[in-house]
Amino acid sequence: MKKILCFILVICAAAASLAVSACAKDGNKSISAYNVFAIYDEEAQTLTGTLNFDYYNGTQNEIKDLKFNLYGNAFREGATYAPVSKTYENKAYYGGKSYGSMEITGVENCAGWTVAGEDQNVLTVNLIEPIYPEQRVQITISYILTLAKVNHRTGVTKTTVNLGNFYPILCAYSAEGFVECPYYYCGDPFLSDCANYSVTLDIPEKYTAASSGKLESESVNDGRKKCLYTLKNARDFAFVLSDKFEVISENVNGVTVNYYYVADTNAQVSLSAAVESLKYFSETFGDYIYPTLSVVQTGFCYGGMEYPALTMIADGLDSDNNIYTIVHENAHQWWYAMVGSDQINNAWQDEGLAEYSTLMFFEKNPSYGFTRTGIVKTATNSYRAFFSVYNQLNGSVDTSMNRKLCDYSGEFEYNNVTYNKGLILFDTLRNSIGDEKFLSGLKNYYKKNVCKIASADELYGCFIKSGTDLEGFFQSFTEGKILI
Numbered sequence: 001m002k003k004i005l006c007f008i009l010v011i012c013a014a015a016a017s018l019a020v021s022a023c024a025k026d027g028n029k030s031i032s033a034y035n036v037f038a039i040y041d042e043e044a045q046t047l048t049g050t051l052n053f054d055y056y057n058g059t060q061n062e063i064k065d066l067k068f069n070l071y072g073n074a075f076r077e078g079a080t081y082a083p084v085s086k087t088y089e090n091k092a093y094y095g096g097k098s099y100g101s102m103e104i105t106g107v108e109n110c111a112g113w114t115v116a117g118e119d120q121n122v123l124t125v126n127l128i129e130p131i132y133p134e135q136r137v138q139i140t141i142s143y144i145l146t147l148a149k150v151n152h153r154t155g156v157t158k159t160t161v162n163l164g165n166f167y168p169i170l171c172a173y174s175a176e177g178f179v180e181c182p183y184y185y186c187g188d189p190f191l192s193d194c195a196n197y198s199v200t201l202d203i204p205e206k207y208t209a210a211s212s213g214k215l216e217s218e219s220v221n222d223g224r225k226k227c228l229y230t231l232k233n234a235r236d237f238a239f240v241l242s243d244k245f246e247v248i249s250e251n252v253n254g255v256t257v258n259y260y261y262v263a264d265t266n267a268q269v270s271l272s273a274a275v276e277s278l279k280y281f282s283e284t285f286g287d288y289i290y291p292t293l294s295v296v297q298t299g300f301c302y303g304g305m306e307y308p309a310l311t312m313i314a315d316g317l318d319s320d321n322n323i324y325t326i327v328h329e330n331a332h333q334w335w336y337a338m339v340g341s342d343q344i345n346n347a348w349q350d351e352g353l354a355e356y357s358t359l360m361f362f363e364k365n366p367s368y369g370f371t372r373t374g375i376v377k378t379a380t381n382s383y384r385a386f387f388s389v390y391n392q393l394n395g396s397v398d399t400s401m402n403r404k405l406c407d408y409s410g411e412f413e414y415n416n417v418t419y420n421k422g423l424i425l426f427d428t429l430r431n432s433i434g435d436e437k438f439l440s441g442l443k444n445y446y447k448k449n450v451c452k453i454a455s456a457d458e459l460y461g462c463f464i465k466s467g468t469d470l471e472g473f474f475q476s477f478t479e480g481k482i483l484i
């Protein structure tokens with residue numbers, strides 16, 4: 001995700017390694033598959049869906065129950081974890097408070113099912129018999145997603161319909177079992193393993209759908225449009241709908257980049273930033289493995305949000321923030337989408353790297369007007385301002401980076417510790433080991449972990465052979481010992 005930056009208002013301070021099979025470009029049979037059929041009702045603002053889930057047991061254990069995160073249920077009235085903080089409520093709920101939900105209406109081919117978890121956020125499906133490693137089982141989940149009127153990942157905005165997290169998604173599997181993720185408002189509370197997707201969306205004909213997937217077929221009948229999309233080796237799938245989209249496209253390295261926008265007087269520049277950054281990151285880190293990339297301008301209360309092969313960019317950003325956010329969200333295709341990490345407990349790992357990759361792109365492409373020195377200075381000044389304010393208010397500051405999303409006091413602390421300190425960490429590392437070792441470490445990190453979820457140790461491991469005491473280096477940052 002990207003918060004809206006304060007380039008000028010820097011001092012605005014008031015305010016487990018998880019096992020997944022390696023991926024192949026043509027899809028991997030040894031992973032799970034989501035087959036979704038969903039119908040959008042514009043009047044009711046509901047998405048009625050059927051998920052045929054083909055589970056592949058890629059773990060070392062027998063599995064008796066499957067667990068799915070129901071992120072859509074965080075928008076219901078009375079949720080324990082509100083999906084939006086008080087700070088962003090006015091920006092998110094443009095027409096006043098509004099609620100949604102994700103209701104499970106049935107599960108077939110199972111021994112029973114319940115919706116529970118810390119915040120009615122987890123569907124548990126009891127299987128008829130245990131599934132052993134490398135075996136498969138198919139279940140069918142029926143659900144109704146009701147959308148709130150909200151500028152957020154899942155919601156109806158003034159001009160678009162954001163369909164992030166629109167289906168029950170299997171919880172990632174760790175050494176402790178399936179990881180349940182309540183919808184913390186700080187950061188991106190999502191963790192899922194890669195799977196193959198086939199999604200059919202039935203929408204009013206007037207809508208254009210921006211999608212994570214490649215359009216395989218489309219049929220129009222009686223004012224409705226049915227579109228089938230596919231995507232291989234992806235850890236999520238999202239759509240944005242609008243009847244107001246304009247679309248421009250460009251092909252780069254065989255990838256079709258589509259820019260969907262509602263109002264952008266510099267649309268061609270925005271598309272170029274998306275295309276050039278995709279090209280740069282592919283050359284610098286490793287191949288982009290999806291056939292398309294949808295960059296989508298939409299109603300959103302933060303700067304932007306990443307999904308595999310789709311990024312949401314908030315409408316109404318000024319031109320600097322717009323370009324910066326497009327590049328930052330594109331960087332997440334490498335650090336989050338292709339190389340996953342634990343976004344719940346180590347948010348700095350993908351956010352710090354996305355920020356630093358953005359810096360690297362602008363350093364190579366000075367025409368956008370950003371410099372390495374300028375970006376590092378902005379991050380450092382902002383971090384120091386945060387440190388100073390918190391120190392004055394509380395007498396001490398928690399600057400640890402290896403903590404859970406719910407352990408941050410709010411977005412201000414979260415932004416500074418994950419984005420700004422994360423960026424400073426990678427810049428300090430680069431200064432210490434040199435450009436060559438830094439770049440080869442990142443290439444190695446991508447190569448070893450593409451389509452997996454990489455632990456922080458695995459990230460450290462990719463730099464460790466460069467000779468310096470890097471374990472101590474990383475710990476001094478993540479445990480909050482270093483003074484910046």
Ligand SMILES: [Zn+2]
Pocket residue numbers: 001002328332351354
């Ligand atoms: Zn981000």
